[in-house]
Amino acid sequence: MNGAYRRKQLRIGGMTCTNCQNHIEEALLETSGVIKAHVSWRHGSADVTYDSDILTFAAICKIIENSGYEVLLSETPAANSNRAIGLVTIIAALFLLISQLN
Secondary structure, three states: OOOOEEEEEEEEEOOOOHHHHHHHHHHHHOOOOEEEEEEEOOOOEEEEEEEOOOOOHHHHHHHHHHOOOEEEOOOOHHHHHHHHHHHHHHHHHHHHHHHHHO
16 A cells, blocks of 8 residues: 555444445545545445545545535544533532432
């Protein structure tokens, strides 16, 4: 594999059938710089190999979005911990509220 080749695995929202899958895969494969593209509607994913000298990751995301679907970016560990802290806070507040009602 060439040094400029990159492989990205993406989560895609909005796919409901094989037509959706084929639509995205064809749009990617018709794009200059895309070497390989495999899209799965069942898994909600795309596996794309591309030449980063020709195409950027942002451009790949734009191709998918222009096809009518959403690229679901992975959350960072910090975002996950913030969500956990928020849930614990809500649970504690609900516990205090319920204990005050009894």
